[in-house]
Amino acid sequence: MTVLVLIRRWFFRVLLLLIEPLAGVSAHALELEHHKDRLFAYPKTIEASDGGARRVIDYREMRDINGRDAVPERRAHGQYVDTGVRAAQKDLALRGRVGIVRHFAVGRTEGARVIVIYLHGKGGNRRQGVDDFTFGGNFNRIKNLVVKSGGLYLSPDFSDFSQKGAGEIAALIEHYAKASPAARIVVACGSMGGAVCWALADGKASSRHLAGLMLLGAMWHERFLKSPGFAARIPVFFGHGSRDTVFPVERQEAFFRKIRAAAPGYPVRFVRFETGTHGTPIRMTDWRETINWMLSSR
The missing domain is CATH 1.20.5 (Single alpha-helices involved in coiled-coils or other helix-helix interfaces)
Structure with missing residues (x-):
């Protein structure tokens, strides 16, 4: 040799x-790191269909609110929360062509591996998405999940739920996408914030950044089926309460099936929280399971 x-x-x-x-x-x-997975895992699955893409979850107010919160709907029990993540949280303002976009940033503002953005609904503001103790501690969990994973979590203010607000969020995404060019970006929208999610999917420039959309007690959007986001097969997650009186669950489930029919194999999931109301998906959605599925789908 x-x-x-x-x-x-x-x-x-x-x-x-x-x-x-x-x-x-x-x-x-x-893949997002682990953080209190057992505490935030879904309760029992009552029904599964569509090859597992649709699940009905056993939600119970007495267990999932009263048993989880020290003060119902106001303050979660301590075991659900780790406030050490506040050290990585900043209240910032992005100034640019669309004006000032105030937002909380938690984690790495440059070189992030993943970026998760939460958009509030009507009557909300940027503080909702970083409140550690409301919604059973679920916002505290996503902050911890993202920071542990070397990512960035954003909770912004925006002017409205139409084009102006969508333009502000698109500018925010563009800014942080440049600072973290390798990051996968997932946008979660609560209630009326869903209108901004759909607007981002409609835009050619904004949709190219998206790795997933999470609609939490939000509305449907028929034009999505003709959008750049749909053509790019951006993963979509629907979380909805069966007793939602704002956006009826039947309409949202019908839209879920319409997506599946229009594009077989499209990455879309529907989790129905049986007896849950309008805000239930924000409290109960398993961030880690959902985002990891989205990251593995593209």
């Missing part, structure tokens, strides 16, 4: 040792 052959073998062994850890980091980057 010549010296040249030995050198080549040594070189390739060293190369493999260098590549293997990097491959592990790459795979790891596509």
Whole structure:
């Protein structure tokens, strides 16, 4: 065996040792870290259909609000919350062509692996999405999940639920996408905030940044089926309470089925919280399960 052959073998062994850890980091980057998974796991599944894409979850107010909150709907029990994440939280203002977009940023504002944005509904503001104790501690959980994963969580103010508000959020996304060009971006919209989610999917520029849309007690949008977001097969998650009196669950489920019929195999899921009301999906949606599914779908 010549010296040249030995050198080549040594070189390739060293190369493999260098590549293997990097491959592990790459795979790891596509999944959120763990944080209180057992406490925030879905209760029992009552029914599953559509190959598991649609699930009906056993939601009970006495257990999932009264049993989870020290003060019902106001303050979760301590075991559901880890406030150490506040050290990574900043109240910022983005100034640009669309004006000032005030927002909370939690985590890495540059070089983030994943970016999750929460858009509030009517009557809400940027503080809702960073409140550690309301909604059973679920916002505290997403903050911790994202920070542990080397990501960024954003909760912004915006002017309205039409084009102006959508333009502000599109500018926010553009800004942070430039600061973290490798980041996968998921936008979650509560209630009327869903109108902004759909507007982002409608836009050619904004939709190219999206790795997923989460509609939490939000509305349907028939034009989505002709949007750039639909053409790009952006994963869509619907979380909805069966007793939602603002947006009837039957209409949202019908839209879910319309997406599946229009594009077989489209990455779309529907979780129905049986007996849940309008705000239930914000409290009960499993952020980690949903976002990891989205990240693995594209």
